Amino acid sequence: MEAVRAGRIDAAATWDLAAELVAVLGRPKLRKYRITSQDVEDVLVLLGAILPDVDIDVELRDPRDAPVVAAAVATGADAIVTGDRDLVEDAELRAWLRERRIVVYSPSGLLRELDSP
Numbered sequence: 001m002e003a004v005r006a007g008r009i010d011a012a013a014t015w016d017l018a019a020e021l022v023a024v025l026g027r028p029k030l031r032k033y034r035i036t037s038q039d040v041e042d043v044l045v046l047l048g049a050i051l052p053d054v055d056i057d058v059e060l061r062d063p064r065d066a067p068v069v070a071a072a073v074a075t076g077a078d079a080i081v082t083g084d085r086d087l088v089e090d091a092e093l094r095a096w097l098r099e100r101r102i103v104v105y106s107p108s109g110l111l112r113e114l115d116s117p
Contacts, residue, residue, distance in 0.1 A: 008114065014074055015051050016067030018044060058096040062086040069093070072102050079103045081110045 022044070025035050054074035060066060065087055072080045079102060080087060087093065088106050097104060105113065 010077075013047060013051055014054060014067055014071040017071050018047060018051055020067055058093055060086070060093060061090050069097070072097070073100060077102055079105050079110065081105050081107055083107055 022040055024030070025040055054070045056066060056070050056073060058069070060069065062084075065084060068080060068082065068084075068087065071077070080097070082088060082104070083106060087104055094104050
C-alpha cells in the first residue's frame with residue numbers, strides 16, 4: 001500500500017473487472033463487512049467514466065483471467081501483479097504481454113523489484 005500511496009503504482013480496471021467485483025462483493029462470506037448495494041453502485045458510478053472496454057487476442061490457460069489481461073492492455077499498464085499461477089506461469093501469455101511492454105509479477109516478485117535500486 002505504501003507504493004500506491006506514494007504514486008509508484010497505479011491501479012487499472014475494466015468493465016469486466018468491475019462486473020467481477022460486483023459478483024465478489026455479493027458473496028455470503030463478505031456480508032460481515034456490511035457492503036450494501038448502494039455502496040457498490042457508488043463505486044461503479046465513480047469508476048464508470050474511466051473504465052475502458054477491450055478485447056484480447058491471446059489464448060489463456062484460464063479464460064476467466066481475460067478481464068485482468070484486458071485491463072492491463074487497455075490501460076497501458078506496466079505490470080500485472082497476481083498470485084494466479086495461470087498468469088504467472090503461462091510462458092506464451094508472458095511473451096505476448098512482453099510484446100506490449102507488460103510484465104507479470106507475483107506479489108513477492110514486485111516487492112523485490114520495488115526494493116531493488
